[in-house]
Amino acid sequence: MKPDSLETQVPAFEHSSSVRLLLIEDDLRLASLVRDYLAQENFAVTVYHRGDAALAAFDASQVDIVILDLMLPGMNGLQICTELRKTYGGPILILTAKSSDIDHVMGLELGADDFVTKPIEPPVLLARLRALLRRASKTNQAASQNVLVFGTLRIDLQSHRVVLAGEDVDLTTQEFELLCYLARNAGTVLSRDDIYTQIRGIDYDGLDRTVDVRISKLRKKLNDNADQPFRIRTIWGKGYLFVATAWA
Template sequence: MSENNASVKKILLVEDDRQLSDLVTDFLTSEGFHVKQEFRGDTVAKRVKLFNPDLIVLDIMLPGKDGFAVCKELRPEFNGPVLMLTAKSTDFDQVLGLEIGADDYVIKPVEPRVLLARINALLRRGQLPNQSDEKGEITCGSLYINKASRKVTLKEEIIDLTSQEFDLLWLLASKAGEVQNRDYIYKAVIGREYDGLDRSVDVRISRLRKKLLDSTETPFRIKTIWGQGYLFVPDAWE
């Protein structure tokens, strides 16, 4: 498969279990992706610069540097989706991964079709800015959001957001003053149905509040409307 084909999405698979890595690589390659493998955490940053992947599948337990540390290291430079693999089903691993900038997680052992569905959902989210939209900019007081460039500034300071953090902010801001329920947010931003237990949107809301100087105890910019969803307050950005 040609690496020069712009339509072919590039995936960096970081997994130290070589047998599993080979199996996943063969499956994703058969689905039309160009996949590179990495087996150590402390070499991922260099590989990302050389390969420039569209998405990273990142295991947590790695030699050299664990997946949490790798994700935290990558985030200042890599804005594409990061899908973490974890052998643990505890909320601790899942939430910690999301807090440091991962976009989604899959618990091992994972069915190949489930992994494929998660990857495709994340890549679809990254394509949103290319869709036509009459309203490509949003300004609320000192907050400025540009959909095409995925640029966000607050009081003229650039705010660094992950891909799904930006998509979540855009969704809320483009419907300012309207409560957005969880079901709609999960379908639009995460790319799947809300199962009643997934906390990924809650974590991203918390991260957005911190980055946008909202109160974490008594939010006034992105409010939680209990039993309904979240509300972006348009006049709270002066």
């Protein structure tokens, strides 16, 4: 993101843990105060004083959180918020001197995550930012936990969709549950007893061949070698092993 001649930028921190913050604020004194304070708190801050300039240079992949004023030259904050939400899913905090409930509601409806009325003390602003970042982190973690990826294999736990090498794999509910259980325990040998209990909810009696039959069908659908399976391996005398590195 390259600011124009009216903008200022704090050089990005060398620490990979720096939070990349975009501040869009036309009050130069306030922008400088916020920038300098947050820079001390491990934020890499980029400042724009015009809404249109900020939007023109915006790159969602380079921003972790946005502070956005409402009253801006070039384009107002509500318009910017609407445009940012087309490509950006991170936290947006609106910082404004306007205290109207209508503005607050509109900002939140257009995608803002929080609304702070000026004046605000820097430590309070920092606390609000950290709260938004924590919430975003939990959301991202939950989302990532809903999808398991091993090379070309993608398992969406929420939609029950399995894709291998770009092609959808049609699995029954029990086959999907079996695959999920194996994948969540990738690298660990699971006994037939463990698997049977997991997918049927009852103890394995040592005689039922249900597990072996389902593993065989699952291998076939996942293009595993029937004679020498390498994706879901048989560990003789112990059980089955889901190989995380075998899905190229």
